[in-house]
Amino acid sequence: MFSTNEIGTEQLERIKSLYIDSGLTPDEIAAKFKRMQEICAIAVNEIGVGGATLEAIMLYPLFENGSVTTDTISKLFSSETAELLDGVKRVNSIYSKTWQIDTENFKRLMLSLAKDVRVIFIKLASRLYYIKNLKTLPLDVQSSVVKDTVCLYAPLAHKMGLYNIKTEMEDLCLKFTEPAVYYDISKKLDETKRERDAFVANFIAPIKERLTAEGLKFHIKGRTKSIHSIYNKIKKKNVPFEGIYDLFAIRVILDAKPEDEKAECWKVYSIVTDMYKPDSTRLRDWLSAPKENGYESLHTTVEGPEGKWVEIQIRTERMDEIAEKGLAAHWRYKGIEGERQMDTWLAQLRNAIEENKSDSDDAFKMDLYDKEVYVFTPKGELHRLPKGATVLDFAYSIHTKVGNTCVGGKIGDKNVTMRHILQNGDQVEVLTSSTQQPRADWINIAVTSKARQRIRQVITEFRKSQAALGLEIVERRFKNWKIDFDESRFYQMGHKMGYKNTSDIFIDIAEEKIDVTSLKERYQTFDIKEDEIVETPDIDTKALIPSKVLDGDILLVGSDTKGVLLNFAKCCHPVPGDEIFGFISATGGIKIHKADCPNAPEMKKRYPYRVLRARWK
Numbered sequence: 279m280f281s282t283n284e285i286g287t288e289q290l291e292r293i294k295s296l297y298i299d300s301g302l303t304p305d306e307i308a309a310k311f312k313r314m315q316e317i318c319a320i321a322v323n324e325i326g327v328g329g330a331t332l333e334a335i336m337l338y339p340l341f342e343n344g345s346v347t348t349d350t351i352s353k354l355f356s357s358e359t360a361e362l363l364d365g366v367k368r369v370n371s372i373y374s375k376t377w378q379i380d381t382e383n384f385k386r387l388m389l390s391l392a393k394d395v396r397v398i399f400i401k402l403a404s405r406l407y408y409i410k411n412l413k414t415l416p417l418d419v420q421s422s423v424v425k426d427t428v429c430l431y432a433p434l435a436h437k438m439g440l441y442n443i444k445t446e447m448e449d450l451c452l453k454f455t456e457p458a459v460y461y462d463i464s465k466k467l468d469e470t471k472r473e474r475d476a477f478v479a480n481f482i483a484p485i486k487e488r489l490t491a492e493g494l495k496f497h498i499k500g501r502t503k504s505i506h507s508i509y510n511k512i513k514k515k516n517v518p519f520e521g522i523y524d525l526f527a528i529r530v531i532l533d534a535k536p537e538d539e540k541a542e543c544w545k546v547y548s549i550v551t552d553m554y555k556p557d558s559t560r561l562r563d564w565l566s567a568p569k570e571n572g573y574e575s576l577h578t579t580v581e582g583p584e585g586k587w588v589e590i591q592i593r594t595e596r597m598d599e600i601a602e603k604g605l606a607a608h609w610r611y612k613g614i615e616g617e618r619q620m621d622t623w624l625a626q627l628r629n630a631i632e633e634n635k636s637d638s639d640d641a642f643k644m645d646l647y648d649k650e651v652y653v654f655t656p657k658g659e660l661h662r663l664p665k666g667a668t669v670l671d672f673a674y675s676i677h678t679k680v681g682n683t684c685v686g687g688k689i690g691d692k693n694v695t696m697r698h699i700l701q702n703g704d705q706v707e708v709l710t711s712s713t714q715q716p717r718a719d720w721i722n723i724a725v726t727s728k729a730r731q732r733i734r735q736v737i738t739e740f741r742k743s744q745a746a747l748g749l750e751i752v753e754r755r756f757k758n759w760k761i762d763f764d765e766s767r768f769y770q771m772g773h774k775m776g777y778k779n780t781s782d783i784f785i786d787i788a789e790e791k792i793d794v795t796s797l798k799e800r801y802q803t804f805d806i807k808e809d810e811i812v813e814t815p816d817i818d819t820k821a822l823i824p825s826k827v828l829d830g831d832i833l834l835v836g837s838d839t840k841g842v843l844l845n846f847a848k849c850c851h852p853v854p855g856d857e858i859f860g861f862i863s864a865t866g867g868i869k870i871h872k873a874d875c876p877n878a879p880e881m882k883k884r885y886p887y888r889v890l891r892a893r894w895k
Contacts, residue, residue: 285318285332292354293336300345310339313407321403324443330355331396334362335403342367365397372654372703398434405431406443409450424451439572442602448506456509463505466519474502474526481582482528488549494542495533502526524579527589531598539594540565543576546592554580557587572600654705663700667725670696673708674729681729682736683710697723715740741785746867748784755794761802762849764877765863766884771797771804780863833860835870836895844868850875860890 285293297307318332333355340346341363348360409427412420428451435444453460478500489496503511503525511522530550534542543565550556560579568574576592593601651663653672661675673696674681687694688707700706716736724730756763765780772783786792835844835858845863850872852858857873861881870892871878882889 285329285336289333289355290336293333296337296340296346296354300340300343311336314339317400317403317407320406320443321399324406325399325403325440327396327399330358330362331399333359334366334396335400338363338366338400342370362394362396362400365394366400368703369397369401398438402431402435402438402440402443406447409447412450412454420454424454427451439569439600445504445506449504452506452509459509460505463508463519467502467505467508467525470525474500477583477586478526478528481588484553485530485550488553489530489546492545492549494546496530496546498528498530500526500528523587524589527591529591529593529598532592532594534594536596539596543592543594547576547578550580550590550592551578554582554588556580560589573597575601651700651702651704653700653703656705656707664725667700668696668723669694669698669700669706669708670720670723671726671729672700672706673710674724674726674732676708678732680708680710681732682716683712683714685709685711685714696720741781744788745781745784748787751787752784752794752797755798759798761798765869766881767804768801771801774804831891833868833890833892834895835860835892844870847871847875847877849877854894858892858894860892861885862888862890 294311297311300307302310314336318335321327321331321335337346337351337355337359341348341351348364351360351363405427408415408423412423415423427447432444432447432451435441435447449460482498486498508519508522508525511524512519515521530546532539532542532546557579560577562575562577564573564575564577574593574597577589578592579587579589582588651665651667653661653663655661655676661672663671663675669687670681670684672687673684684696686696686709687698688709689698689704693709716733718737720733721730724733752768753763768783769780772780775783777783783792787794845867846852847861847869852870852872852875858870859873859878860868860870862868868890871881
């Protein structure tokens with residue numbers, strides 16, 4: 279149990295009064311109060327928090343059932359406590375939306391919703407309490423609690439540097455899932471304890487003597503690996519318990535001044551490796567470059583008595599507390615300044631900058647501004663999108679077809695437009711229509727590159743199909759009128775009408791914005807003068823034609839040619855066996871002409887860059 283000094287007698291009495299006024303029975307009050315005190319004890323002893331964090335833990339059952347409001351808590355305690363409670367409630371709310379918690383996205387969402395890292399401390403302390411008291415939970419709940427712990431909470435504790443919490447969670451989960459294995463390893467550890475203790479005493483005796491002679495202040499302790507860690511080694515190496523030689527590590531913990539920490543650690547390393555043969559491949563220097571979670575230590579493995587290899591961890595008191603209590607200890611030593619963005623969700627938290635702050639609970643408060651939002655489908659699937667993403671972006675993240683037919687969305691009971699900007703934790707239902715299709719202005723609505731790419735792709739494909747349809751209409755009508763159709767002449771006419779390329783005029787024809795009949799007389803009377811000839815822009819042949827239909831720079835023409843729009847010119851009607859060449863039309867397709875086509879000289883003279891060498895497959 280934690281001391282009342284951690285909260286304060288006055289605050290604790292206020293909390294008790296709120297429990298009494300909540301309408302709960304005396305037995306319910308006693309049970310809840312005791313449970314929350316035990317969670318507070320974990321938060322204090324394993325993490326090192328205090329003040330507002332502990333108040334939030336004690337008050338949460340009342341806040342959750344609506345007995346107290348944030349306004350009441352702000353008045354009786356502090357706005358800080360109220361914000362922490364609101365954060366815990368926000369994080370808890372995501373459990374009602376998904377069961378897929380074993381994902382990196384879910385961890386990101388938790389941290390994103392929490393805003394204050396102390397909310398995650400509260401969740402970890404609560405989870406450790408429940409996994410410790412697993413047998414008190416209903417049978418149908420126990421399995422899900424264990425799964426959540428293994429998939430989410432233990433990795434989260436590890437990332438935050440809370441080694442003790444992570445280890446205890448993993449061991450207790452193994453005890454539930456593999457009880458026979460757990461008890462077998464536990465029994466063998468007990469049976470070999472005396473032998474290990476004797477070995478450690480014999481191993482460290484000369485080290486102690488040398489360190490004392492050097493005038494160093496220190497203490498040495500042995501740490502047996504966790505049951506879960508030993509089990510993983512047994513599985514990984516496929517050996518029995520007796521085949522695991524590194525069952526323990528020895529820690530040399532120095533009482534050193536901050537400015538002397540590194541020098542003294544390396545001095546101990548030098549002494550130890552003078553006495554025992556080191557394995558140079560096992561040196562780990564986390565003094566020069568601490569881990570992302572703030573862990574600092576110097577590790578080496580040496581050959582001890584009887585030829586046994588022993589892992590040595592060298593660190594200071596400060597480093598050891600950070601290794602045990604993670605972020606809380608780190609901030610108590612370092613302080614916090616400024617805001618850090620949550621890019622790889624927790625890695626950046628370890629970049630705390632030195633600041634002369636007090637060691638109070640205030641030092642743990644930190645805003646985690648992120649660049650992403652996390653939203654759910656109605657089935658509970660989690661999607662990660664950039665901040666500012668819209669319902670349209672979400673639709674495309676589900677499937678291109680869903681995006682292409684999106685007409686809006688539904689968040690809760692509220693209908694929203696496809697322009698609606700999503701917020702963390704939104705549960706979004708995409709509304710679609712079979713008659714909907716992407717429009718050019720959708721590019722301005724979409725934020726994600728995937729959505730914008732899909733929109734452009736669909737619009738481009740649609741324009742191509744419309745252009746092909748318009749060309750077909752023109753060619754059919756001209757044929758009915760017995761007018762020879764010259765695409766180059768048609769292009770020049772369209773340019774005089776204000777069109778930049780032939781595709782645009784064909785699209786307008788397909789969409790009935792222009793009546794082909796109105797173009798008949800214009801085309802027949804249109805006279806191309808030499809100074810009016812307009813060259814079409816250079817065309818990137820490699821981008822236009824798939825490499826699989828090219829032999830070097832020669833186009834291969836055959837019945838199975840795919841990936842490129844081919845037409846056979848009606849002016850010369852080429853057939854297999856004829857010498858041929860290709861001509862890139864203004865619409866992006868390729869027309870195949872006979873080498874002796876009557877129009878060939880003019881085409882090659884005016885548009886040499888649009889002429890392709892070609893042969894039959």
